[in-house]
Amino acid sequence: MPLEPYACANCGYWQRYFAPPPDCPVCTDTRNDLPHDGWRFLSVPEIASMLTGHWRSLRPDMVAFSTSPPLGLNGTGWLLLHQDGNIAFEAAPFYTAAMLSEIERLGGIRFLAASHAHGYGALWQLQDVFQPEVLAIQKDDLRMTKAFRVTWPYDDALELRPGLTLHHVGGHYEGQAVLHDEHRxxxxxxxxxxxxxxxxxxxxxxxxxxxxxxxxxxxxxxxxxxxxxxxxxxxxxxxxxxxxxxxxxxxxxxxxxxxxxxxxxxxxxxxxxxxxxxxxxxxxx
Ligand SMILES: [Zn+2]
Ligand SMILES: [Zn+2]
Structure with a gap:
């Protein structure tokens, strides 16, 4: 049976499953609330017909990607532009064809990372489409990464490129990490x-x-x-x-x-x- 991606309508967390999944590991976690009206999972065609993509330049070398109306936690995907390969950190809830074309126009993605499950959004789409050289997640968050493939798990810190370093902080989530951008x-x-x-x-x-x-x-x-x-x-x-x-x-x-x-x-x-x-x-x- 083919595995299809489904997003939890309550929090937006994506899972690949052979049918609408039985539950959502983000919503069943202590830190979150269950949906009051029961589980609802959305397929890619459903999501694609619901959401409009947006992006805005926050500075000449940094673009924020988002969608509307709000879906789940409704995070932002940050794209940091570099001549020799862009970095994407966190992800939007979904990437429409127009959003993916814009990322392609800006040079694609060489390094992909996220802080923890609440920032994952549709990270799996970015990996499927752009096949970044590195997808880095702190090792204690690996249990939440089943929708994509982590290529570079790390312990305390990982320098993606000079001046851009991931640091494990834990706390809110065991595997939570921050990305420090020294130059910006x-x-x-x-x-x-x-x-x-x-x-x-x-x-x-x-x-x-x-x-x-x-x-x-x-x-x-x-x-x-x-x-x-x-x-x-x-x-x-x-x-x-x-x-x-x-x-x-x-x-x-x-x-x-x-x-x-x-x-x-x-x-x-x-x-x-x-x-x-x-x-x-x-x-x-
Ligand atoms: Zn959920
Ligand atoms: Zn969180």
Whole structure:
């Protein structure tokens, strides 16, 4: 029997199965809610008829791919343009023919990676179409990768190319990783941080969590791990699978973690105005 890709209508997670799958491992996980009205899985033709593809350049060498109306977690696929081979990190819920043509026009994909299952989107499509040289996922997330083939599992860190390095942070998901882009000064942080933004895309508050909707906090050890990994990395922007957030700097990110380490466990949405006042590293005051 041929295996067909199906997307969970509740969260958007893709599985290849011989029939609509019996359940969804993302939705049955502690960190997520089950669909209140039962399982519904969507085939590629159904999804293709539902969604419209979009892309926008955030800077001359970086494009964000998304679809509408929202499907599941509704993440963003980031494409970083390089003359000798592009990097795609995270993925949109689905790639329409027009989106795939645009990626082709921009030079295809040489390196493909994602932070954790909530950022996978339709990663399998990008692998099928562009056959990237490397598909890198941290080894503790391998159990979620059945819809595609990981070609480069890694332990603590993996440098995809000079200045672009994946770092394992764990925490929210055991295998969660971040991608640090030294030259663009961006941390693609997965769900290590959540940025609350208004409709104009302005940053209102930042939080960190084990589970966002269920408000399960991270342990102190997990917060310390985030801090240990992130503290040496220089950045002035974070990109979650859902938000592009210039102004969420390393100092802001560390202030969120320090609040977690000081206080009782909790998922606190700390206003940007309070985080911006956090002492800067190296400050003498
Ligand atoms: Zn699901
Ligand atoms: Zn997540």
């Amino acid at each position: 000064r961006i941390l693609f942080c997965g769900d290590a941080f959540k940025v609350d933004q208004n409709e104009r895309g302005e940053n209102l508050a930042v939080s960190t969590h084990k589970a966002f909707h269920k408000e399960i906090p991270l342990t102190r050890g997990e917060l310390r791990r985030y801090r240990d990994v992130i503290a040496p990395l220089d950045f002035d922007t974070v990109c979650t699978p859902f938000e592009y957030a210039p102004g969420v700097t390393r100092a802001v990110a560390l202030a969120v973690l320090d609040d977690g380490l000081r206080g009782p466990p909790g998922v606190r949405h700390i206003p940007m105005r309070d985080l911006a006042r956090a002492p800067q590293e190296g400050s003498t005051t």
